[in-house]
Amino acid sequence: MAISTLEELSEHITLTEDEKNWDKNGDNTLPLFISDHIIPLLSNPSIRRQFVPSAKENEDNECTLDPQMEEKHQNVIRLVHRYRNRAAFLTTDRCFAYCRHCFRRRFSGSEIGPASDKEISDAAIYISKHPEIKEVLLTGGDMFTLSDERIDFMLSEFRKHCPGVILRLCTRAVAVYPERFTDNLMSIIRKHLREGAPFYLMTQFNHPAELTDDAVKAVAAFVDMGIPAMNQSVLLKGVNDDAGTLTELSEKLLLSRIKPYYLFQGDPVRGTAHLRTSVSDGLEIEKELRKRLSGLGMPQYTIDLPKGGGKVILTHSYLICSDESTGKYIFETPEGGSRTYPE
Numbered sequence: 655m656a657i658s659t660l661e662e663l664s665e666h667i668t669l670t671e672d673e674k675n676w677d678k679n680g681d682n683t684l685p686l687f688i689s690d691h692i693i694p695l696l697s698n699p700s701i702r703r704q705f706v707p708s709a710k711e712n713e714d715n716e717c718t719l720d721p722q723m724e725e726k727h728q729n730v731i732r733l734v735h736r737y738r739n740r741a742a743f744l745t746t747d748r749c750f751a752y753c754r755h756c757f758r759r760r761f762s763g764s765e766i767g768p769a770s771d772k773e774i775s776d777a778a779i780y781i782s783k784h785p786e787i788k789e790v791l792l793t794g795g796d797m798f799t800l801s802d803e804r805i806d807f808m809l810s811e812f813r814k815h816c817p818g819v820i821l822r823l824c825t826r827a828v829a830v831y832p833e834r835f836t837d838n839l840m841s842i843i844r845k846h847l848r849e850g851a852p853f854y855l856m857t858q859f860n861h862p863a864e865l866t867d868d869a870v871k872a873v874a875a876f877v878d879m880g881i882p883a884m885n886q887s888v889l890l891k892g893v894n895d896d897a898g899t900l901t902e903l904s905e906k907l908l909l910s911r912i913k914p915y916y917l918f919q920g921d922p923v924r925g926t927a928h929l930r931t932s933v934s935d936g937l938e939i940e941k942e943l944r945k946r947l948s949g950l951g952m953p954q955y956t957i958d959l960p961k962g963g964g965k966v967i968l969t970h971s972y973l974i975c976s977d978e979s980t981g982k983y984i985f986e987t988p989e990g991g992s993r994t995y996p997e
């Protein structure tokens with residue numbers, strides 16, 4: 655059984671003062687909910703920090719709940735069309751476990767509920783009328799909290815109205831609730847896979863301990879079908895903010911046929927300050943990762959700029975200077991040496 659109260663949680667782990675006092679004022683924006691798959695993993699401090707709430711969430715009042723101003727970019731309800739060629743459809747606010755670092759706190763677990771038939775059809779029709787949209791992210795919340803029937807309906811609608819659009823299936827469920835991926839669900843996905851543009855599976859694994867055998871098996875069911883898997887991690891203080899942990903994560907992801915795609919700087923969302931690292935620490939980690947990882951294993955360290963500014967990639971700059979008079983560039987090498995290069 656999943657856990658949704660501190661009382662239930664205290665039957666499994668001994669709560670700290672910060673954890674006990676999380677809901678003192680009863681005004682939390684993100685509910686406590688932890689799937690039974692995650693409960694035995696809570697003995698790992700890096701997993702615990704991601705799912706067990708803390709009173710620190712309430713001490714952080716500086717930031718807004720919607721730094722990306724996604725609400726302003728919704729042309730159709732639940733559809734965020736912020737980039738010209740791709741859009742995000744917020745299928746539902748529900749998740750199998752709520753991550754304390756969630757960047758979509760204004761929405762996740764908010765009782766808005768799953769999209770209605772009409773909202774799904776309206777989104778698919780909007781996309782069909784905007785041929786510049788090449789990819790749609792089916793996200794939330796977690797799309798796989800929808801019933802098999804609703805997933806079937808949603809995929810049918812998108813395939814009917816915009817078969818040429820790539821669908822990104824965005825989910826944390828492979829990590830937190832792998833038993834969701836039953837034969838029946840996978841056969842629904844297989845049915846729609848052949849009808850149009852490819853599907854991509856977008857996962858969120860933040861720590862190597864999340865790659866349990868069951869999680870890896872759930873992802874493999876997609877990859878075996880021909881659906882590529884990409885991982886988006888969040889850089890989290892006390893969870894994965896060191897090059898060793900992230901190297902191990904990337905190596906494990908590659909062995910599980912998942913390409914490390916993004917490593918996100920935590921957005922300045924209210925309630926998450928204690929889980930964020932500084933950008934300068936992030937850049938140091940990125941530099942170290944580039945030394946340790948192959949190109950295949952290297953995620954892009956990315957900031958999602960506030961007010962809908964969009965994503966930008968951050969990387970240590972290896973260009974030391976360029977000399978206009980001689981037409982030469984001077985570069986730092988990853989190992990700390992230097993080289994000149996002609997224009």
Ligand SMILES: *Cc1c(COP(=O)(O)O)cnc(C)c1O
Pocket residue numbers: 734735736737740741742791965
């Ligand atoms: C991140 C994001 C996307 C996808 O961006 P990519 O860089 O292509 O992964 C699309 N729409 C919205 C609103 C997003 O936040």
Ligand code: SF4
Pocket residue numbers: 748749751752753754755756757758762794795796826
């Ligand atoms: S699964 Fe995604 S949407 Fe749900 S709580 Fe975690 S980060 Fe937020």
